[in-house]
């Protein structure tokens with residue numbers, strides 16, 4: 001079916017069969033629309049209570065993103081970690097605000113970000129639901145005490161975590177949650193003329209602007225945060241550098257040394273792709289940080305001993321200003337690196353480059369870059385790249401990805417809610433969920449399996465180990481809402497919109513992903 005015919009399907013999202021698989025066409029329906037043989041159930045929503053008495057009144061945070069699945073002591077119990085990327089909207093009568101105007105609103109806003117650890121259990125029907133026992137549940141938010149692995153500004157004590165977009169999981173069982181758009185809260189710093197300089201973008205952004213209430217050090221945000229889910233203890237791992245970390249995808253070394261490579265993208269126009277190589281087994285405390293020169297196929301070491309980086313004076317300054325250091329070291333600016341996933345069949349690295357409308361010519365639809373390390377070794381310092389997929393036909397603005405247990409790729413698009421009704425994006429309808437088989441007769445084809453409610457994007461794709469459930473974040477439905485009585489989405493309750501985690505299952509998922 002050609003693109004023109006797809007445009008005409010924007011209303012009802014008819015289920016179509018493309019070759020052997022059912023799929024849907026683009027749609028603007030304010031619903032989570034799925035291909036036939038798939039069904040969803042809401043697991044937990046923004047604002048839902050996730051605590052019992054002993055831990056106080058814990059609520060599931062706002063704008064859920066990354067999801068990690070930690071198998072429990074038996075196959076029917078597990079823990080989910082869920083990131084909360086942005087604060088809640090705040091109401092004043094009918095109006096909805098994003099900038100907190102009072103200290104009470106600031107506190108509420110601060111409590112809505114970070115992450116949630118929630119226990120889940122599998123019912124006899126096979127579906128996952130929140131566990132009846134909330135004892136293991138906890139929250140980290142922007143007020144939680146979190147240590148810095150190295151002192152910054154004379155202290156190792158940071159206040160909270162925020163901007164928690166995507167993340168990763170280590171082989172030793174800890175969780176990595178990434179601080180992405182941190183500058184909108186307390187401002188940001190840069191290295192200029194041999195010294196650190198503060199600049200305050202929150203004023204211009206007109207959304208968050210928390211530094212009016214609390215003058216926290218901007219250098220305390222923009223890190224990869226490692227969380228021990230058993231103890232709830234969190235630490236910002238300074239050796240991985242500071243930028244708009246989208247994700248932290250961990251590849252264990254093949255030599256069984258216990259060392260790891262951690263891949264991360266800096267989601268900003270012209271942001272680079274980073275790789276951290278740990279020095280020690282089962283630890284991210286020490287190691288070397290690199291950034292990718294995709295022109296030469298070399299990982300460039302970000303070390304203050306390099307002549308180009310000596311102006312930073314100390315390695316800590318290089319790490320705090322990793323974005324500037326990467327460019328000085330010759331790393332290649334990219335079109336907004338988003339999620340990074342590893343192909344389980346050969347370890348190759350898939351990187352979503354979502355779009356860049358400010359370059360000439362504009363890159364409206366983005367692409368997926370495939371990076372292959374020399375010798376397939378995550379510790380290698382050289383690599384090759386090729387464009388694996390280009391957006392613009394079935395999907396635009398690739399963002400979150402996941403490999404299912406059979407090794408096929410699932411992808412979610414993120415066309416901005418502010419752009420989605422105008423050219424060149426309107427033909428794509430609402431953001432979608434796509435299945436891209438990498439094996440078999442349909443290898444390389446793209447099938448749309450889901451469509452998000454109005455203004456939402458799908459994030460945090462995570463398969464249960466048996467492939468029979470896909471945990472999925474539905475983030476920011478109704479994001480353009482400014483009036484409480486006239487929201488731009490009414491998902492999921494038919495009332496005011498709420499972000500939520502859903503479980504997706506059904507015979508089509510069983511046929512595609514179950515093992």
Ligand code: FEO
Nearest residue numbers: 165180246267338
């Ligand atoms: Fe939070 Fe770059 O998406």
Ligand code: CA
Nearest residue numbers: 065085459475
């Ligand atoms: Ca997002």
Ligand code: CA
Nearest residue numbers: 165338399400
């Ligand atoms: Ca993203």
Ligand code: CA
Nearest residue numbers: 338354399414
């Ligand atoms: Ca995005």
